Amino acid sequence: MDFEHSAKAQDYLGRLQDFMDSHVFPAERAYEEYRREKGPEDHTLPPVVEELKVEARSRGLWNLFLPDVSGLTNVEYAALAEVTGWATHIAPEAINCDAPNTGNMEVLHMFGTPEQKSQWLEPLMEGQIRSAFAMTEPDVASSDATNIALTIQRDGDDYVLNGRKWWISGAADPRCTILIVMGKTDVNQSPHRQQSMILVPMDTPGLENVRPLPVFGYQDQHGHNELRFTDVRVPASNLIAGEGDGFMIAQARLGPGRIHHCMRSIGAAERALKLMCERATSRVAFGQEIARQGVVREAIAESRMEIEQARLLTLKTAWMIDKYGAKGARSEIAAIKVIAPRVALKVIDRAIQVHGAGGVSDDFPLARMWAGMRTLRIADGPDEVHIRTVARQELGKYTQGS
Secondary structure, eight states, X not given: OOOSOOHHHHHHHHHHHHHIIIIIHHHHHHHHHHHHHHOTTOOOOOHHHHHHHHHHHHTTOSSTTOHHXXXXXXXXXXXXXXXXXXXXXTHHHHTTOOTTHHHHHHHHHHHOOHHHIIIIIHHHHTTSSEEEEEOOOSSSOTTSGGGOOOEEEEETTEEEEEEEEEEEETTTSTTEEEEEEEEESOTXXXXXXXXXXXXXXXXOTTEEEEEEOOBTTBOOSSXXXXXXXXXXXXXXXXXXXXXXXXXHHHHHHHHHHHHHHHHHHHHHHHHHHHHHHHHHHHOEETTEEGGGSHHHHHHHHHHHHHHHHHHHHHHXXXXXXXXXXXXXXXXXXXXXXXXXXXXXXXHHHHHHHHHGGXXXXXXXXXXXXXXXXXXXXXXXXXXXXXXXXXXXXXHHHHHTTO
């Protein structure tokens, strides 16, 4: 395995890092001031992000996540995703590489009809609209996706949807135009063939945007919403792939997306470590810089070692996806989904401790970073589900054929 950056990746990295330093980091204050002025219940995009998008496109930093567009492998893109993790609330969207849009674009790219691509994929790739992915439900344990209860029933030339969804990231943003919804089309099929995915425009009659849900008291700009579907009717042509293909589509969507999430988590951990070191070397307690305290040095060393381990495992996983596909890296994909957020949380928590009371305030980004990282231990499947996958893969080595 060779993780040295290719010439192409080095070129993109150089341009992206310069963009972060010259435009993204300076834009953070304007972003936060706009959100404070508008209030937490307002989910409009701060104008500074649209300015960043224009600048990013002029630098050729656009849709880098999609290999067929950028020509980058998963290993090459991984390094770029880490850089954007230093400002997860701004940078990924600035280069049109933010979730859940990336996963939805991948789904439409792989499985969409020409009409679906023209109507939804093209404006998504242009950054003209946003999308959301509706899978999780409030009334069932959605960590087991076979529990999903929302119904998608055929009625002539249409499908009719009934049910509830929640924690639908991005659905509060007024630019969110289209949903990819996962629900049950045939309960008589085998458990993994009952589900399908279908496109539902946000303005469809019967679709109610109930409320945006806070994360540890924070209202994210894009929001995480509860939705209610009451006799929501869409054309049968909105079905993605075929009936019963929901699980297959979900699995195809997961591999690269895990790399994106995990490398951004590592980028967040790197920023937290930087903030920790700067704080430790600038504050004096008991007659000396706190960086001279053994417990603080241990926190810094442990953070560096854990970040390096998480990065190497994630890069190995990206390499395996490039070489063998997501199916061939199933155990590693599950492992990084546990390890990367776990490491990021540990590092951010240590940085908060070194910052003292300032660490839990809004004067530093650490509290918001911690809240965001903590949700990743639940989002896209809780840790326990991924640990179960790793255990099953490992035990399978010893039980096959027995």
